[in-house]
Amino acid sequence: MCSHPSTCPPPTADGRVLAVPLHRRPEQGWTLLCNGVVVFDDDGELLPDGQVVLTRPWALAGASAG
Template sequence: MCAHVRSCPSATADDRVLAVPVSRHPEQGWTLLCNGVVLFDDDGELLPDGQVVLDRRWQLATA
């Protein structure tokens, strides 16, 4: 799906949120990434297969 020179992570990869945004809608609270993931401002994700991810394992815990 990604046509960037350096290919973006797939929707199933742990680092999927690092894909390039293709459509941003901050007024609605979401961003569509080139791998098909919808990233919500409340830290949720919607994967292309319809799976909902409610937490982001990739965020660093603050000390």
């Protein structure tokens, strides 16, 4: 699967977006990670099983309630 030295987190793990990028398409707004997750510039994710993730809990950790 991955050929780099570190092990990528599985697509179901909370840290799945820390996997190594394989393909970047900034003009289209997405990046394919080595664990099969597609990360979109608008903070959405598409998991290999087709599940859509619309928010990233780790991105909201520093946000204040407004």
